[in-house]
Amino acid sequence: MRMKFVQTARRPDAGPARPLRGGARLLLVAAAFLLMLGLGLQVRAEEEETTLRIGVMNDLPPVSFAGRTSQSVRGLAVDMAVMLGKVLKADVAFQPGSPDELLSLLDAGKLDFICGLPRKKYDTDAYFFVDTFISLHRHLYVTNDALTVTCEQDFPGHSIAVIEGDDYIETIQSCQDCMPIVVPTHAEGLKLLQSGEVDIFAALSSETVTFLVSRNEIPGVRQVGTVLEKIPLVILINKGNVALANKLREAFAYLIDNGVHAELKDKWLGKYLTTESVWQHYGRITVYVAGGIILTMLVILIWNFLLKRQISRIQQVLQRSEEKYRKLVEASPDLIMLLDPDGNLCLANNIAQVTFKIDAHGHPGSLFDILRPEDHDGLRELLQQSVDTGYAKRDFSLVKDKKQTLDLEFIAFMATDCCLGGKLICCIARDMSERNRMENELIQVERLAVIGKLAAGVAHEINNPLGIIMANAEAIIPGDEEALPRHLQAIRRNVERAADITNGLLNLAVPKELRMQPLNLLDAVEESIAFLRPRLKGIRLELHLPAPGLQIIGDKSSLEQVLVNLILNAADSMKGQGRLTIAGNLQRDPDYPFVRFIVQDFGPGIPKENLERIFEIFFSTKSSKGFGLGLFIARRIVEKHGGIIYAESEEGKGARFVMEFPAYLPEEEEAVAVGA
DSSP states (O other): OOOOOOOOOOOOOOOOOOOHHHHHHHHHHHHOOOOOHHHHHHHHHHTTTHHHEEESSSTTTTTEEEEESEEEEEEEHHOOOHHHHHHHEEEEEEEEEHHHHHHHHHHHTSSSSEEEETTTTOOOTTTEEEEEEEEEEHHHHHHHOOOOOSGGOOTTSSEEETTTTOOHHHHHHSSSOOEEEESSHHHHHHHHHHHTSSSSEESHHHHHHHHHHHHOOOOOOOEEEEEEEEEEEEEETTTTOHHHHHHHHHEEEEHTTTTTHHHHHHHTTTTOOOOOOOOHHHHHHHHHHHHHHHHHHHHHHHHHOOOHHHHHHHHHHHHHHHHOOOHHHHOOOOOOEEEEEEEEEOEEEEHHHHTTTTSSSSSSOOGTTOOOOHHHHHHHHHHHHHHHSEEEEEEEEEEETTTTTEEEEEEEHHHHHTTOOOOOOOEEEEOOOHHHHHHHHHHHHHHHOOOOHHHHHHHHHHHHHHHHHHHHHHHTTOOGGGGHHHHHHHHHHHHHHHHHHHHHHHHHHSEEEEEEEEEEEEHHHHHHHHHHGGGGGTOOOOOOOTOOOEEEEEEEHEEEEEEEHHHHHHHHTTTOEEEEEEEEEEEOOOOOEEEEEEEEESOOOOOOGGGTTTTTTOOOOSGGGGSSOOHHHHHHHHTTTTOOEEEHHHSSSOEEEEEEEBBOOHHHHHHHHHHH
């Protein structure tokens, strides 16, 4: 406290100042001492008043309840009072007790205020109230799952526990055939409910029940019905302490503005226990959700409408596309069929129905019933290979009538049934009769061309035995009768030799059907070399062939034509001079044993850009000296034997022609038969 001293002015007419006497001085010092003592006591009293005496209930968790020691209290009201003290810059001292005890202390002036008191019972004009904006919620609790209780109308015939001093006891007493049982605390009410001594517990605070059930792990207690009543919690102050009431209101507003109030409420009550009703809390969210659902449904309806239109357009496009491809399939000159893996026809276009005489309105039948019995094994291999590898190719003959036979080339590949998801085989058959006829004519042309190339050499070969015949004939006339048989035998041998040469030439020139039978490639090589020996006088021929030979299934004269063509091409590329190698071996692959046969020259080689074209028809690198048929026909003959032919070359280092045929291993078949 600031002290103010005032000096008075001396009147002009006054006489000279007289000094104070000793008694007056002593009296003045004593007065000053007493004044200072009073001021000190007042300051001390003001300091003592900075400690707020606060009353809290001792048994209303989580609002306020006894702590671990008898002297401590905890809870929402305690934390709220501490925060108010911090705002007011005052210490706090708590006095726990029952509501009636706390009110007596407040009336006697021993408490500054009570924090966290239910307002309903104590709402009188004798006190100031500061709202905490927190309410207790009254609920009903049961333990019997079979008991249906939602409101007071379900009370008759049941025993109901209620807290002592709770005015809700009047509501229970107003119900007929009800038996209220007063309990001092919520804990006692839960104890009676769990033991079955009461049917219903009308709890003053569902927050307190939730806290006790969770902390004590009480099983079987369940909340029923809706909120019966909301009871606000308030701060209670005497009417005479207006200044404190105003300070508390300002401090509480500060706690709310700074979020401290919300943090304390979340800490002790949780966000799901609020002062708002369910509708108040969730009403806006419900409206938003309902609006969102309605908007979503409208979007879905619009999207569904647009999607249906899009689907309709797509269906029309698909129908037009399907019709287009259906017409394309039906108009195809090739036979197009869908088969199952067993060979049963699922679909056939018009030309297939006409060619195979299929009833379009009945069951299409099986392809095994259409082809010749001798082709059934080949058809099974075609179907199996298409299933295993996805692609297969094979030639079949169809007897259309007694005077006409169709040569059909079947190409089969895997497809999928879009409806059932099963495996189907798409089979395309093409009439190759005219093409085969033209190829046979081309082969004959090539045979004649080869004969033309061999004519000079054959004439030379025939002249040799004819000269010997002539010499022996001259020796006979006149001659030694004893030497006659020897000369006649020589004449006979050379006549047979000349006959063999001319017969071989005729066999090479005369076209005929392929006669597939077991043969040794070494025999075909020897006879081909015999034909060409006059053309190979300047060629150093090297044979690298196994002694037992190379067994395959084929037509000897056709294979001789291929060998003659390859050897002549090699000799021409080297211009009659150089080294020619003929090699062969057996590749014993467990899945596919085959014979590899190689004709290699050491001439100028084949340009890289021509390697892929040399087997095309009418393609020739000999300018006007060749027709471009030899290698084309050679490839067709090799393919008819189930083999392949290809060329490898590097310019300046010669060319290498490789043929591969399925091997024929009769000794292994016999071994399997014996083992079986």
